[in-house]
Amino acid sequence: MLERQPRKNRTxxxxxxxxxxxxxxxxxxxxxxxxxxxxxxxxxxxxGTRAVTLALPGGVEHSFRYLAAGDYWFNEESADGHDGVNSRLRT
Structure with missing residues (x-):
C-alpha cells in the first residue's frame, strides 16, 4: 500500500x-x-505493518520495486501503474 502527503515541492x-x-x-x-x-x-x-517514508520531488514519475530476502523482487499492487517489470509512482 502507498500513502502520500503532498508538501511544498515534494511528496x-x-x-x-x-x-x-x-x-x-x-x-x-x-x-x-x-x-x-x-x-x-x-x-x-x-x-503490525512495516513501512518506510521517503520525500520525493513533486511532479515526477518514478519506477520502483520491492526486494525481499532470497532475491525475491515484487511489485506494489496499488501503484499508479506498471511499466514492464516495475511499479510506477506519480508524485
Missing part, C-alpha cells in the same frame, strides 16, 4: 507492507535511490 510517500508477507527483510528499490538494495528498508510499526 512524502510511505511504502507499507504486512509484517510477515513476504517473510524477512524487505526494502524499496527504485530510480530514486539508484536501484540500491537495502538503501530504504521497511521497518516494523506498532500497527
Amino acid at each position: 512524502e510517500v510511505t511504502f507499507i507492507l504486512p509484517a510477515d508477507t513476504p517473510p524477512g527483510p524487505v526494502s524499496v528499490v527504485g530510480d530514486f535511490n539508484d536501484w540500491q538494495p537495502g538503501a530504504h528498508p521497511l521497518m516494523p510499526r506498532r500497527d
Whole structure:
C-alpha cells in the first residue's frame, strides 16, 4: 500500500507492507535511490505493518520495486501503474 502527503515541492510517500508477507527483510528499490538494495528498508510499526517514508520531488514519475530476502523482487499492487517489470509512482 502507498500513502502520500503532498508538501511544498515534494511528496512524502510511505511504502507499507504486512509484517510477515513476504517473510524477512524487505526494502524499496527504485530510480530514486539508484536501484540500491537495502538503501530504504521497511521497518516494523506498532500497527503490525512495516513501512518506510521517503520525500520525493513533486511532479515526477518514478519506477520502483520491492526486494525481499532470497532475491525475491515484487511489485506494489496499488501503484499508479506498471511499466514492464516495475511499479510506477506519480508524485
